[in-house]
Amino acid sequence: MIQKASFVIRVALRHLSGKRRQTILVIAGVGVGSMVMILTFGLAGGVISDIKSKIIDISPLITIKGEKVEGKQRLLISSSPYASDNIGIVSRIVPDEKKEVKPYTEVVSLVDALPGIDAVSPFVATRGVIRYNTLSRPCFVKGVIPVREAKIGKLGQNMVSGTLDELTYTKNGILLGTGLAEKIKAGYHDLVRFTGENGKVYNLIVVGTFASGFGAVDDNNAYINLRLAQTINGFAENVVSAIGIHTTNLGDVDRLSTEISGLTGYRTETWEEANANLLSLFERNNNITFFLVMFVFVVAGFGIANVLITIVLQKQRDIAIMKSMGVSIRSLEMIFLAEGMVLGIAGGLIGAVAGHYLTNLISALPISYGPSAVVRGNHIVTVQKPYFYFLTFMFAVIVSAISGFGPARKAARLKPVDILRA
Amino acid sequence: MNTDPVIKLEHVRKELSIRNGGEELVNTILPDISFSIGRGEFTAITGPSGSGKTTLLYLMGGLDKPNSGSVYLDGEEISAMSEEDLAEMRNAKLGFVYQFHFLLPEFTALENVMMPLLARGRAGVGDARKRATELLSDLGLSDKLHNKPNQLSGGQQQRVAIARALVNRPMVLLADEPTGNLDSKNAEVIYTLFSRLNEETGQTIVLVTHDDHFAGETRRILHILDGRLDSDRKLR
Structure with missing residues (x-):
């Protein structure tokens, strides 16, 4: 052999x-x-x-959306309180309300305490028109707490000019996407005018520009401070539109998303669900x-x-x-x-x-x-x-x-x- | 001389079919032939080209199978064996020499000769080397052991092929026009070699040739004409 x-x-x-x-x-x-x-x-x-x-x-791994999982119920018919069985018919209606998380500080501290969570960043999303000299562009604006937002993605590293810190101490500061900045030809420390959804005009100062790598984001997005966005949207101080979350481990995202949803009662969305398209x-x-x-x-x-x-x-x-x-x-x-x-x-x-x-x-x-x-x-x-x-x-x-x-x-x-x- | 037949053919019929377009042409090469060859015989099969002598040799060696009839080697019916059993039988009992040397080009003379011994683990590498070296030296090739076939002359190549055929001490040595490709001087060397083998060791040899001079060196001549045994002459 x-x-x-x-x-x-x-x-x-x-x-x-x-x-x-x-x-x-x-x-x-x-x-x-x-x-x-x-x-x-x-x-x-x-x-x-x-x-x-x-x-x-650039985006949170999990987002707590301003929508309750349960929705709101209204009692339509109920059996007599003296009957042995207490049967009722309810209608589950979700009224046309503003999407909001309230009070957000409570939700943030709840989530912050969970193991495996890196960062929690509440934000207010709003829209408006930004103008510099004669050029204007519609844009999406995210009101954030810069130190918290920095830990969510790589906004800090993506800065092309200026710094994230400057936004923190400039109440009326704004960070522009590089594409957006180019389109209105605004640069560092230029004064721009922002018209919010409420119709009011705000004078903002450009404290930096960022490049995320996504064309659509860089051409249309901007960051301002959370408090200013709350004002523009007419939100109270304890209200945000959503909360972004970053987990330590990418593999834990799905599990934590379900857990957070159960814990807070708000609907959550993972980055994969959000970017499914x-x-x-x-x-x-x-x-x-x-x-x-x-x-x-x-x-x-x-x-x-x-x-x-x-x-x-x-x-x-x-x-x-x-x-x-x-x-x-x-x-x-x-x-x-x-x-x-x-x-x-x-x-x-x-x-x-x-x-x-x-x-x-x-x-x-x-x-x-x-x-x-x-x-x-x-x-x-x-x-x-x-x-x-x-x-x-x-x-x-x-x-x-x-x-x-x-x-x-x-x-x-x-x-x-x-x-x-x- | 022992006259016990080592090869026996009984009513062997061999047809070759050639496909020509849609129709099949059947060419009967051997209609019905019977004869036997004894142990120690030195036999030449002669005849004009196309008479079927090479086919006869291939049938005796189990390289081909008859359409009907039986071929026996050493008492076993080889015409009924499977390809695998035939290969084993050839390794144990037969040695072939062809018109062309058919040496394997990648191997040296020594390795070519050793191969039949190693193919089925009949001998270890050391023993095989020893036996092959002896044989090649006997055939006057002691200085060509490590030459590749293309570094040998035609006569040398054919002698290596003969050594390869003899290495496993075959019962029968079958040769198909072994001098067909050689000049007369080299052919003479091969004739002498075959005669010496038969005389000195009693080696049974069947060879196909149309060289009358070579046939005359043998002990028996089977003359084939149109696939029939035309004459069977014993010499000496």
Whole structure:
């Protein structure tokens, strides 16, 4: 048994080393196929992970919405108070009320006490028109407590000019998205006029600009202090429109979201639910890419199979000779199976290393997506996961092994004379 | 000489079908042939080309199967064996020499000769190397052990092929025009080698040739004409 195995391996290795150039060519072919597969995986995975990381950078992981889970009930009919069963019919109505969390300080301290919570930031969302000189733009404005908001996302790091601290001590300060600032041509320490939903005009001073990476956010959003936003919206001091929350662990988001909802009675929304539109678009994009990867697999597989099958066919006569001297069918099959596997393993390993460096190279290229892109960036984001390498490597080895084994199996089963006579 | 038959053919019929477009052309190569070959015999099968002598040899070696009739080797009916059993039988009992040397190009002369012994674990690498070296030295190739086939002359290649056929001490050595590709000087070396083998070791040899001079060196000539046994002459 061991002798037979060593015979098989000897012959297989000799075939490979005998035709060195051909062997190198096949290994290179398998390598390129594997490399392209790893790169495709990396690029496809990179798109969605880029989107996700940018969303996480700018938005809360959980938002407590200003809507009660229960809604409000009104008793319509009830049975007589003297009856044995107390049956009542209620209508659950949600009146057209302002969405608000009240009193927010209580909710904030409730959530703050939960383990696994990093940051809690109450905010008031409002809309209005911002104007500088003769240029004006409608915009979304978020009233926040800057120190709290800083911990939610990466607003602090996203600042292009000015600082978050300056907003804290400038009661009538405003932070503009870079796109918004450009559109009204306002800069640091310029005085802008903001018309709120209440119709009143506020004079605000630009204390900084920020760039989140999302075109839509940078072009339309601004931050002011919570108190000012409350005033504009006509909210009392203990009222906010929602509360943003950041958890220590991304994996705990769903569990904590349900927990917080139960604890506070307000509806909660996770970042994935809030961005379902955008994410589903990219998920769909990813599905398409997945099919493309499949085709790359198929193309790479055909390339590998093609060369290997040719090699085995060239060796058909040798197969007949070995069989005529008594080499068993099984040994012949094993010889070419081993050759295929050696080529697959060598090519797969080289492809994995090359794929790793190529993916790194591509993500290091300075390619910028212009200001009109949905997601802005200055390089291509790629992802590399162990299972990409595992799948690719297994694929290379399996395709190579089958391509070696299949035609050899056929040739080994022919009568030797059918090959020798031809 | 032991006259116990080592090869026996009984009413062997062999047809070759050639597919030509939609129709199948059946060409009867051997209509019905019977004969036997004893142990230690040195037999030549002669005949014009296309007479079916090579087919006959392939049938005797189990490289091909008859359409009807039986082929026996050492008392076993090889025409009824599976491909796998045939391969094992060939390894144990037969040695082949072809018109072309058919050496494996990636292996040295020594490795080519060792291969039948290693293929089924019949011998360890050390023993196989020893046996192959002896044989090649006997055939005057002691200085070519580590040459690849393409580094050998035609005569040397054929001698390596003969060594390979003999390495597992076969019951029968089957040769298909072993000198067909050689010049007369090299052919002469091969003739002498075959005669010596038969005389010194009693090796049973069946060879196909259309070289009358070579056939004359053997002990028995089976002449085939149109797939029939035309004559069976014992020499010496």
